[in-house]
Amino acid sequence: MQTILSQFAFCTLLLPLLSGLTIGLFFRQERAAMQMAIAALLLSFICALGAAILFFAYGVTTESYVLFQWLELADFNCEMGIWLDGLSVVMMLMIATVSLLVHIYSAAYMEDDTGLIRFFSLISLFTFAMLQLVMTNNMVGLFFGWEGVSLFSYLLIGFYYAKDTAAHANVKAFLMNRFGDLAFSLGIVLIIFHVGSPQYQDVFSRLSGLADVTIELYGFGAQPVSVLVGFLFFIGAMTKSAQMPLHMWLPDSMEAPTPVSALIHAATMVTAGVFLLCRFSALMVSSAFLMNCIAFIGASGALWLGVLALCENDIKRIIAYSTLSQLGYMVLAVGVGAFQLAIFHLLLHALYKALLFLAAGSVIHALAHEQDIRRMGGLGRLMPITTGCFLVGALSLSGIPPFSGFYSKDLILLAVAKQSVHLGLGGYIYGCALAGFFVTPLYIFRAYWVVFFGQPRYVTRMPVYESPLAMTGPLAALAFLSFAVGFIVLVFFAGQQSRLFYEFSQVSAPLVPVQSAIRYVVGHGVVGHAIFSLGLYLALLGIAASWLYFTYRASYQGAFVMVPKWLNWVLLNGYGFNWVLEKIVVPIYSLVTYGCNRFGEQVLIHGVYEKCIALGVRSFSFAVSRLQPSYLNRYFAIMGMAVVMMILISSFGSAV
């Protein structure tokens, strides 16, 4: 059984790599490339499914298979391979499904674009990188996946390379991720240095031992290694999962084609940060202050980034900001110690966020790449399937009971309620979480009413039709998944305290009574729990408010702006974070480098060699050569003096 499981896992991982490389290097015509990519992803999905089934059916806890030896130095032995445990299998399954659906969807969505070969090879390679990140069995492989993911997102954001904004966005995204990778790599190096080997089995066994090892930080005195590594990993996770101060690259990365945004900036890449925090939960738990910071940043991200979506007019940016706020919730869950809930929310969010993105994509596709909601409207009748799917996505996003969004968001709210009492600024954190429940339906249903109801404001040459089956098929599939998966997972798995919830994060977080939260929900049945949950009422209130504001008063021009002028400017600019980055951080960097180049290099280094040494010797030799006499009598004078000097030195020298 082990070998079949390992073969399934290896196929899942390596198939996207093989298809990506063959398409990229050898394929010349686009249809064949499309079919090849989809076939490979389908096979990989099936293998993932098979592996998951085998894994859960046979109750396997953790498996590790080695593919090849990367490097063997003295006692540092690094073998690349696969590490299967609850967390990685679940993530593998989610990535494979979303990636497959996005592949099918983009086959139709991208057919009028050029460079499809490049597109499909990059998307397959991205899937491989994400799977590598999730399934690898050592820290170096984790870094391979982590960097690979940011590289392929850079390449995909810059897919339309002719557009200057795309060129700017992908450099911004890669450099911000690279900043996070710097911190992340330092964390990895610290672990490898203290544990001695990068393999997961050694690392996880000695992870808890890192708490008592201290490292001398000259700025901060002796700190336990686990806290330092925790902070470094959190900085890495913050950039990768676009948390509050480092989130500016995600809205700009909407330059990428919509399927890419669906796959990368909604479902897979941005969740890598949360995955990392859950994978090394033992480190996060080691310091309460760190958990408090995580919770604070998560909560503030959940609310304030959500609020930004209220003023956005570009449909993709609205969904991007909603991703930011949902990521805030996941990080909040991690902050309060509910690692399993964060993963549960991650899985469900991936499904309905991909659904929302793809639905938005089909709208954009139908309206000939029009992204501004002010120039859409009244599409409900023309594109029934897309409208239905968008509605399903919106409902599950805002956490309405039958849909999957409710289960995870509500459990997180419960966990936060119980835990925020122990946290510093607990009130603020819980307040943000609650306000988030009200804001989320507000912005998503704003988009829903404006796009699908009211008078059509678009002007297109061809009449608007429903998207072809290749696009609506994945939409429908995602809609079903985002409806059913939440309920199925909760009831079947959470009920019997199955391994899914407890094994995949090594430590069963002592901080938060997660089990009690789940038992409470299961005990009272889903309906019972829903009646008493505060979050649900806030969500319904949000939906009603948005319906009232956008459809009932129907003053579309003014209607889009719900806030006064000056606040609108602040919100449109994302609280000035972007402005700080573009107008302050970047100019300071170029000023510093200009200083280094102008004064350090040209004046100090070049100047010293040019002016002092070369010119000095030159002018000294010219001066001395001018001293040379050319008259005979002066020769005799000097020579006579020289001979006399010699004799004087000789006679008196002995005395000296």
Add this chain to the structure above:
Amino acid sequence: MSEYLLTSVILHGVIASAVMQGVSRRALIIQKILAIVFAFVGLSLAMYMWSRFEPSMAFQFVENVEWIPSLGARYHLGIDGISLNLVVLTFWIVLASILMACTESAGITSACSLIFFTQAMAVGAFCAMDTLLFYLFWESSLLPMYLFIGVFGSSARRYAAIKYFLFTLSGSVFFLLATLYMGVLAGDFSFSTFTQLPLSLLEQQVLFIAFTLAFAIKLPMFPFHDWLPDAHTQAPTSGSMLLAAILLKLGGYGFMRYNLPMTPDASLFYAPWMVILSLIAIVFVGFVAFQQTDVKRLIAYASISHMGMVTLGCFVLYLQPDNVMTRIGFTGLSGVLIHMISHGFSSAGLFCAFGMLYRRVGSRSIQDYGGLMRVLPVLSGFFFLYTMSNIGFPGTAGFVGEFFIVIASMSANFWVAMLAASTMLLSAIYSLVLVKRIFYGKVVSNQLLTLFDVDFQEHLTLLILAFLVLLIGLSPWVVMDPAEHSLRALTMLSTHSKVRMS
């Protein structure tokens, strides 16, 4: 055959150079074929040597013949893991630069003969186990490079050539003094006698400064790096490939072979200063590289910051408690070796790729390029791969060396490791901004639209270097297996103190 292998490897370059100079009257095709055949012959020799090399502490293929009895200098050749890798690197890079030189239309014989002569001298320097012989090869590798930059360079070539020659000469002259001092003291010039030669701390410090002067200028360490940007911007493509990939490694090899084992106490004494200098080289030069408007100058500054990593790796092993020294020192030194090899391939690749751009567009400033992704997709793909390796992207060669050096510097101090790792971010900034300006965005001038993509010969060169960059990135044991024992021996030598022994 194997006992004269090293002499034949060195002689191959000299013969090839002579033959190429002789055949200058013949047709261009014959010259090209001959040059490429010679390059492949040399490469097969190197690969044969690599296959015959069994990894062990001792030196292999040793040749030891009387040379100058009055001074006690012997014609003593031998190769161990470190020099084997560098020799193989030399032959691969010479193959690539010969292929690149053959793309010129005019007479290529003198260019190829200079390349082969530099290769012979560099290989000689890597194989020499006698210090005076090393100095002879080291200095004579200076000559062909001076002529190469001077004759085939672009506008300000004369200034750059003289500057290159004087900088390197002023360093290596002090190295000669130090060698002669130790040689006269010990009566013999071979490495083993020098490493066992008991020296007082003051002697070691003076010798350390003399060695450091020579290798710091050659490596270009921070304060002495002023010659490299000029040399690279003026040198022709194959010239700067040779310079960046092989001749800079002579400096790094010198540090590993002379500074650490022969003057261990002085290295311990000066280690903090050297680490500070290399950290400045990494951070400061990373900032300066960002401001460059000339592409080759930018790549040159990138090489300086990479070489800063090399010196950091060499001297970081002295900065932490004694008990950990050998284990971590070994990681540091293996990181240094891999980083030298990988920088050789990636910077040669970068120069090669930009050389092809330069051949088509004819200008080095970034403003004249833009939106070439649409016009030259294959070339931009390869350029991007080499930039990734230059940044230190995992999976390519650049990552492995940096990773091990950061591990070693982590043992010394967290902030040292952080500054060392900051090269990841700084190199990413200037490299990606460069790629964005050249390949992304709108096509700048319609002259760029008429460019033709890479032909077969260029494609072959780029493929060779790309294969090597990925090979080392994905399976670094190729470099590390032969070198592991000799690196361990080197760590042992450089950590035992000589003063107590005398």
Add this chain to the structure above:
Amino acid sequence: MMLDDVLMLLPESLLALGIVVLLLSKTFYRPRTTHYALLCAVVYLSALIALMLSNRLPAESKQILFTFDAFSYFGRGCALSMGILSIPFLHSAIRRDRMPEIETYCLCLIQSMGMLFTLMSATWISLIVGLECMYLPLYALLATRAEDRTSQEAACKYIIMGAFSSGLLLYGVSFLYATVGRFEISALSGIVQSLTVSGSSLSWLTAYQSHVMFSIGGLLVTAALCFKLGIVPFHFWVRDVYEGGSYTVVGILSATPKLVLISVWLRIFTPAVVSYIPQWSFITLSVGILSMFFGNVLALAQDRIRSLLAYSSFGHMGFVLLALVILSAPGNQAAVVYTIGYGLTIFIVLMSLGRISMGSLPCHSLEDLKGLSAVRPVLSVALAVSFLSLLGMPPFLGFMFKVNLLAALFQANQVGIALAVVVATLIGAFYYIRMIGLMFFYDVPKNRGYPVVVQSGYVIDCLLVVYIATLLYVGLNPAVVLQLMSVITA
């Protein structure tokens, strides 16, 4: 007994015979210029053969004027071979500069004879006669281009300076003779101990006065030799003489006389003598270092080739002096070897530069060297190789002899002097490299009017190729040369 003595002096007498035949040749028939060259070559060759033969004669001889040890044989061999080497260059120089054939060849023969006398002289008398016999023809040779004002000025300066130095030498020798009372130079070291005890031969001098007279005499002789070598305090004539004379004459003037002077220096200043002169090593050391630095620094500022080579000549002589100062066997060997290497190189450089300015190409300033590699490939490569050898770059001869010199300094643990030598080389590297740069990196300027790639004669090219080959071969394995020289100067 008589026959042995005559055979001993056969080379010199053959040269004298050659001079006489050459002078009388005009009376019998009108020979063409090549005949003179051939005659001169025959004379030199026969002298060389005679030298080889006389080497096997029994060494014991009652001669008091001359010594016949290995060093003098080697020196005389060198002088004769340099003479042979100069003939092809002289031949073409005569045709180009319209120098009188007979007189030039005669002067060269006289000069060689003078050198032979000096090299084997044992007593002061023969030494001074030999030196004068060597230098007088050089004054005359310098003035052969009568119509050119600068060469007249140079000749006058050279004569006056030569007279001054010879006067100085004679004055010093008289002091030495007064105190020692014997003519033999070797007697100096033998008798010097007795001086302190019994006083000098002149009864009225006390021990102290004789010591002072001896040291003053020694210093005067040192000053005279330094003057002739062109060391710093006495270097003023060198630039004007080099600038005045034509390349060929300057070549003859600068190459072999330096070797002769070094051998004379070795013969006179043995460690015993030197220990008796207080502060001698300090004076010579400071003079050597001064000349090394001044030579290289001044050379940087020159833009004419010959004055640049003049200044670099007393840079190199400074190195040799430093090797002589340490008074050790390897030091002497290094000095002699370095002088031979330098002499050979500078001779070929000046002679081949003479070749370039043949016909319409005046080649006096550095700018004229531009683009030479395109016009005269073999010549420019020979020049480049010799500049690199003068600089001390590894694959060539200069490097090995410089390393030999530095090793000798280290053996006498003079680390400070070695550092000075190295720093001076560094300063000097710039102008050598600039000249190579001028030749190879520039293309031919329009106004030079080079017609077509003019091959500079078949004989000279072969000579140059052989010369490059020797430089490379000796540069790569100098063991044979160093071994031979250490035996000779032991």
